[in-house]
Amino acid sequence: MDDHNFGTRNKRGDWAPNGHIEVAPFWAWPPKLMTVLKWLPEYVWPWNAIHMATALLYWFYVVPDVAVMKTLSWGWPLWLYAVNAGAIFVFYGSVELLFYVKRKQGNRFKYNAKFPGEQPSDVFWFKSQNIDNFLRSFFISIPLWTLVEVLFLWVFANGWVPWLSWADNPYYLAFLVAVAPMIHEVHFFFIHRLIHWGPLYRWIHSVHHNSVNPSPWSSLSMHPVEGFLYHAVAFWHLVIPSNPIVAMFQLHIAGFGAVNGHIGFDKLEITEETPIDTHAYAHYLHHKYFEVNYGGDGLIPLDKWFGTWHDGTKDGDVQMQARFQKKKERMNAKAARANS
């Protein structure tokens, strides 16, 4: 598939999509019903459908009996960790293998012309982004993901929070499933914005941002504080009346869904004729410019409301530069006051 029909490549070989990143159409005013209806399948397929499928597979084949989960022990949490690690190894690993190791589509639709493997750097363990990101994912973030999972299952199993049944609350629980990606977006935006605050950034979030040119292994490469807060989104289902399957779906949107923003390609050519959209561009721009797009790609357009949205166009660039310039002036004025 020819990526020139969909975007442009600059002198460095970096590719950028045409058009602009659009926020979800239900924010349009006046409302455009047809556009919303056309957008719905894209909301469900393929990413949220995959997260729901894995949540159900976990619930029916992985999660132990409620009686077992009433008591904390080592056995069942270690089992859950093994499954989480195995699943991420296969899910992220297959994207990494096909598109970064075998490079099956070369750099077609790739935002950054370079591959992380070609750029050794001192900021990474063993000077390798791939090894560093891999180790942090499997030995820091996935254990913390598992910790969150174990805690909410344990709380549900003991009946300390409401466990709504599908038979009695089908509409309410279906609604919760439908809005879970939005809960994710809001949770992620605020914890992410928080750890971009200077001191917290240096202590916590800089680890994730070492990967300026992210690949799938970068997705869960996080400092432990971020690794825990990020997955703790599932705890909202202990606060609002819910069901553990919905909480599991919420957790999988975080754990498995983290790859979305870090794929590095705009489209993955599963076959030449059937590419899938990755929705990775907004978060790619975040890794490139740091202080834009703290949220996802506009499902809940918090970045628009807070003035940090970059829609991937020249105009988005101009607005961002103006904001950076203002910030610089503010900092200079502050420094001048402190010195006088």
Ligand SMILES: [Zn+2]
């Ligand atoms: Zn990221």
Ligand SMILES: [Zn+2]
């Ligand atoms: Zn960030």
